[in-house]
Amino acid sequence: MKQLSIRNKIVLAAISLLPSLTCIPAKSQEVIKLDMDKALEIALSENPTIKVADKEIQKKKYAKKGSYASLFPQISFSADYNRTLKKQIMYMDMDLGDAQIPGMDNSGMQDGFEVGRDNNWNTGFNASMPLVNASLWKSLSISAVDVELAIEQARSSKIDMVNQVKKAFYSVLLANDSYRVFKESYDNAMENYLDVKKKYEQGTVAEYDLIRANVTVKNSEPNMLQAENSLTLAKWQLKALLGMDLELNIDCEGRLTDYESELFGDFLSTDTSLINNTNLKLIDLQSKQLEKTLIMQKFDFLPTLSMTGLYQWSAMNNDFKFKDYQWNPYSMIGVTLSIPLFTGGSRFYKTKQTQVSIDQLKLQREDTERNLQLAIKQYMDNMSTCIKQFDAAQKGMEQAERGYLIAQKRYDTGAGTLLELNDSELAMTQAKLNFNQSIYNYIIAKSELEKISGEQKF
Structure with missing residues (x-):
């Protein structure tokens, strides 16, 4: 009786702990749903790079206000x-x-x-x-350019961050779609194996077909596991960009097929100008800063009162x-x-150095603009190629799916072989992967083009 009472107490204690135990995995397995807009919002508010850029703007604004203090007593x-x-x-x-x-x-x-x-x-x-003090007055305008430069650098950081988040988000969608394709291939192989096994037990197929079907299942499993691992790595990269804990569970909503409509409509209206390119804007602001510095250095030759x-x-x-x-x-x-009468030529040579720096920036801008134009042509060509690949992949996928259905019916009726069924299933898997890859390549090229044009929205 004593042993029975102790056992009852243990059972009651275990039952009382069940609610708390069940709550732990439920909390840890909570999934955060993310779409593209939500991911960008988190990245622009939580990423350390963006925070540093915003702090730099604040610092330059304080420096500008501090420079005006020199005008007061x-x-x-x-x-x-x-x-x-x-x-x-x-x-x-x-x-x-x-x-x-x-x-x-x-x-x-x-x-x-x-x-x-x-x-x-x-x-x-x-x-x-x-x-x-003409030199002092001119230095105030240089401080204003410093603020503009910091703002443009912050915009550059945001454009780069948006591009990285988009590519990471698209990578998650690609990995997710690839996992679905391999999972479907594995499920088809398992279904065929179970069907062949049933037929083998009935004596309607040879043992070779059973072995071949089992091998197909085993060969499909590593691809599925590799796709699952790629999905995990892609999510880790996205969470790192968003400044999130890597242990959090996230789910990126949407599929690559959601971007099919962009392949034709956006390509014709793509902006290829460099008016808002952040690299050129930064060079222009640096040139403006140097030009004002040159004027300020020339004002050093003037008297002060x-x-x-x-x-x-x-x-x-x-x-x-x-x-x-x-x-x-x-x-x-x-x-x-x-x-000022004589300083050994130091002021004169300072102006010469600044003028050389201005000439260097002009040459750098020409080279940068030339490289950016080349990059635009490359990305536009890539997008055009991706559209052609998408068209071919879409037709190939439709044919592959139809071929698989025909091969499956032929095998079920005894008119076809298991080898034909496996070949058609492999062709369908490859066609679906090519279809997803063509969409992914297009939206990646488009994101890079938006980065160059400076048209990233945030």
Whole structure:
């Protein structure tokens, strides 16, 4: 009885734990549904590269605001203390005539006398403000170009990220469709094997057909497993781009056949201009920045005018009785004119270096534009080829499916052989893979073309 009661307690405890145990796998197996728009939204909000680009824009905007501060008065407070170790000796020259003063002759003081006190204190405010500084004014426009450059670099990062996410998403769809094809091939092989096995047991087919059908099943299984592994790897790559935990389960909605309509309609209306190309825009902004820098360097040859002022208090004493100190105020305001005359040619050679950099960027832009035009022609040619491949693959798939049905009926009626059935099934599998691959190649080429044209939407 005692053993029975212990056993009952164990059973009751196990039953009480069942709800919590069943909840764990349900939570871990929760699947996140993703379509293309949702994937792009996550990537543009969670990917570290995009966040860094946005922070760079924010940093440049702060730098621009900070550059305007140089136009306003710069005010500072200072305080200093000096301890006199050896006092200064002062001499005085003067014409005394017939007068006689101890320690002095007609030419003046001979021994001199010490001046100053042991402790010297100074404290007060200093202010300065530029009045005329052409180089400084031009530097403000360069700061504005810095912000434009950062914004374009962020746009470039987003365009590149959108392209990567699209290709990763398309890779998942291709891997998923390929898995379906191989899974269907495996199911057909298994169905044929079971049918042949049944016929073999009835004595209507030879043992060779049974062995051949079994081999076909075994040969189909590795392809299915490889396709499943490719699907897992493609999902990992997509989750990494989206900044998601690799252990999360995701499911990409849609199939490659959903993009069939794009093969003909989008090809004719594809934008092949380079007006919005981010590489050319970045080069243009860099050239604009250098041109403004060149003007600023030329302005360094011009005079500058600034205003300064101060208000200070000073005290001198031989002890540290602060309450007895006498603080003497001192104030001053002035204008400073600075005219650059000679610096050894450093300004001149700086302008020459900047001009060379501008010429380099012009050559770089020409080469970049030429390569981009070549890439556009290549992608357009690839898209045209993919359309032809799609048309051929679609017809081939239709014929292969029809051939498989005929071979299956022939084998069922005894008019055909198992070899014919296997060959037709293999041809159908290859035709479906070619069909999916042609769509995938087209949308990948289209995504690359959108990246070059700068027409990626985000």
